[in-house]
Amino acid sequence: MPYIAPEVLRGMPYSQSADIYSFGMIMYFAATGRQPFTNRAHDGILALEICNGTRPEINELEAPKCYIDFMKKCWDPDPKNRPNSTIIYESFLQFHKSYKGNILTAVINDEEIKRQFEEVEGYRKVNQLSNENDQSTTHPQAIYISRLLNSFTKELPKYNDNNSECLSCEIK
Structure with missing residues (x-):
């Protein structure tokens, strides 16, 4: 359920x-090494909260700010505001070129992107041992395998242009 877009939870194809x-x-999993919402039951309450804009929390030391900002664009509640695959490709290409220091393709903010990636890499190296000893547990009702979600989503308002933001969703 945590990987499913809010509009799909609400009935859109x-x-x-x-x-x-x-x-x-x-992107969240790649940056943190944690599944999204691992500490939560994957139930109707989580589905409702996802529809109302809840997203996993990320520590800004775990990923570069430019990466986090881009990841959050992918999570935009309005599907029309999310980047397309071309923008994703171009952004990741810029991240890669900036980090690798490709001088032929440098742009103005490459140094800032490179600095952000280097800071995060330093943080990861320092905290690698503590992460290996991390005993955090997955909630017993956090399920990361395919299953039918109808029992969790049937009470959610169906998606349409009139309630696309789903700001007043509630389970009755």
């Missing part, structure tokens, strides 16, 4: 924008 939302969750 899968789309490229929904896949981009899921990609944002994969």
Whole structure:
């Protein structure tokens, strides 16, 4: 459930924008090494909170700010505001070139991006041992395998243009 876009939880068909939302969750996993919402039951309450804008928390020391900002764009509640695959490719290419220091393709903010990646890498090296000894547990109702979600999503308002933000969702 944590990888599913809010509009899909509310009955819209899968789309490229929904896949981009899921990609944002994969970015979270890649940055933190943690599944999204691992400390929560994957139930109707979480589905409702996802529809109302709840996203996993990330410590700014775990990933560069430019990466976090881009990941959050992928999580935008409005599917029309999420980047497309071309923008994702171009952004990751810029991250890579900045970090590797490719002088032929440098742009103005490459040094800032490189600095952010280097800071995070330093933090990871210092904290690697503590992460290996991390005894955090996954909630017993946090499920990361395929399953039907109808029992969790049937009470959510269906997605349409009139309630696209789902700001007043509630389970009755």
